[in-house]
Amino acid sequence: MSERRFTLITGRTTKQGRSIHLGKEAKEFLDEISTLQMNLKDIEVLGLQEGDQVRLTTRDGSAVVKFKKGDIPEGLVFIAYGGFVNALVGSDTQATGMPNTKGIEVEVERHG
C-alpha cells in the first residue's frame, strides 16, 4: 500500500519550544518541525525505509517531511507546530474563529 489516510495531530514539543529561541531558521528548530512521528506498524505498512521522506496531503495543502517512529497509536500521525503544519491547516473556522488544527484527515505517502 503506497498511501493511507491518517488523523493528523499537531502540537508543541519541548524541542520545538526550546529551539524557537535560536531562531526559526535554526537547524534544531527546522529539524523538529519537519519530522512526522508515526507508529512503527504504520511505517511498515507504508513500506517506508530510513531516510525516506513522506508527503502529507490534507484538503487544504501538502508538505514533504521526514518521519520517525514515535510513541503514537496506529492511524495517528503527529508533527510539531511550525511552517509545515501551516501548509496543511485550512483557514475555515466554522464561524468559531478557530481553524481545525488537530484531528485533521491526512493522506500519507512515500515521497520520491
Place this chain on the structure above:
Amino acid sequence: MAESVGVKEVKVVEGVTCPFCGVTCDDLVVHVENGKIKEVKNACVLGKDTFMHHLEGWATPRIHGKPATVDQCIDAAAEILAKAKYPLIYGLDSTELGAQRKSIELAELIGGNIDHTSSVCHAPSLQAVQTVGISSCTVGEVKNRADLVIFWGCNPAEAHPRHPTRYSVTAKGLFTPKGKKDRMVINVDVRPTPTARMADAFIQIKPNSDYEVFSALRALLKGHELDQAEVGGVAIDEWKTLLEKMKSSKFGILYWGMGLTMSRGKYLNIVALLTLTQELNRFTKFLAAPMRGHGNVVGMAQVLTWQTGFPFAVNMSRGYPRFNPGEYSVADLLAHGEVDAALILAADAIGNFPAKMAEHLRSIPMIAIDPKESETTKVATVVIPSAQAGIAAGGIAYRMDHIPLVMKKVVDSPYPSDREILERIIAKVAAMKNGGNGAPVPASGARG
C-alpha cells in the same frame, strides 16, 4: 543589588517572573554580567532558553526592508494605521499589561479590529466560560488541596514543565504533605505524551470524540445507563471507573488544553467539560482550568474584557465594541481578505498561521513590533524592534489562574518598550486624525 567585581558589573536579580508560558514562574534568579544574562536559576528548560537566548536574532528598524530609525518607523506605522479603513491589531499575548491596554486604546482610536493569539489557541475556552461559567481556583489551591488531577488534551510535561512540580503532581501542600502520594493523576489524550508517563493512569480516546465522551460522562453521572459498549474508543466501564474516582475525590480538578479547543466541537467541547465539572459539585468539590500558553495570555483577555466586555475578536469600527467570533476573529478576517492594514505585536503571525491567512497579511501594509526577527518581520512593511517584555521591560503579567504578577526588567535594551512604542503611535495617529485626515479623536479618549 549591584556590586563591582573588577571591571565587571555583576547583578543578581531575584524573584524574576518568567514571560514564556502561562505558569509565569515567579521564583527565577537571574545573574547579569555587564548587561548580559549569564545564568538563570529555577527556570525550566523553556524559561531558561527564553532568557539565555534573548540577545539572539534581534530585529532591526526598517521601512520597506530598508534601514530606518525607530522614530521614522513610528511615523510610518502611524501613517499606515491612520489611513486604513478596516485595520487589525493582533498578537499581544507575549507582552505586558500596560502595552495591552494601549493596544486597545489604539484599536478604539483607529476604529479597528483587535484580536490576540488566544484566538487560535484557547479562545474556544473563553467562549465556553462566557457561555456556561466556570468553577475554578488558583494553582495554589490545587497544590494545597487537590487529591485528583486530570490532564485532558494537554501536555504540561512538554508545554508547562514546572506546573506539575510546583502545583499539580509532585508539589507538597497543606493538605497534600506527601505530594504525589497524596494525589491521583490521570491523563486523557489521543496519544501517550510525556505527561502520560507521570500520570497514575492514561486513558487513550479517539480524536474528535471529546464532546461525545463528556456527554456520556454527564449521562452516567445522572444515573442513566448507556446502550453503547464504548464511547470514544474506551469501554463504558472504564468511564464509570473514572467517574467514581471523580465523585469520591475530596478536591478534584480537570485541566484541559488545546486537544479540546483545536479539534472538532471547539468551544462546545469546553461547554460539555465545564458542565460536567459543575455537576460533579453535587458530590464533591470539583474544578476546572485551562492550561494557558503564552506568558501573559490571560492578561490580554482580562484587560480586553474589563474594557470592552469581550475576551477576544473585538471590532471597534462603529466606535463601540462588538464581538463576533467567526467574523472579527483573526482567522476569519484574514481568510476573507477583509482587513486593509495590520499591526502585529509580539507574535509571529506569518510563522504560525495557516497559509491562506498568511497570504493576505503579506498583501497588505503590515507593521511588526517585536524584539526578534521572525517570518512576520521578514515581510512587514514597517519593523519596530522593542525591548522584550519580562526581560528588558517590566510590567504586569497574569498567571494562568488570573493572578497578576510583576515582571521585572533584568537587562537594558537600546529599543523602547512595546508600551512606549504604542503610546507614540497613538499620539501620532491622534494628531493626524485631528489634522483632518480621518475621524476626530473621541472626546472621552480610551477607557482604562
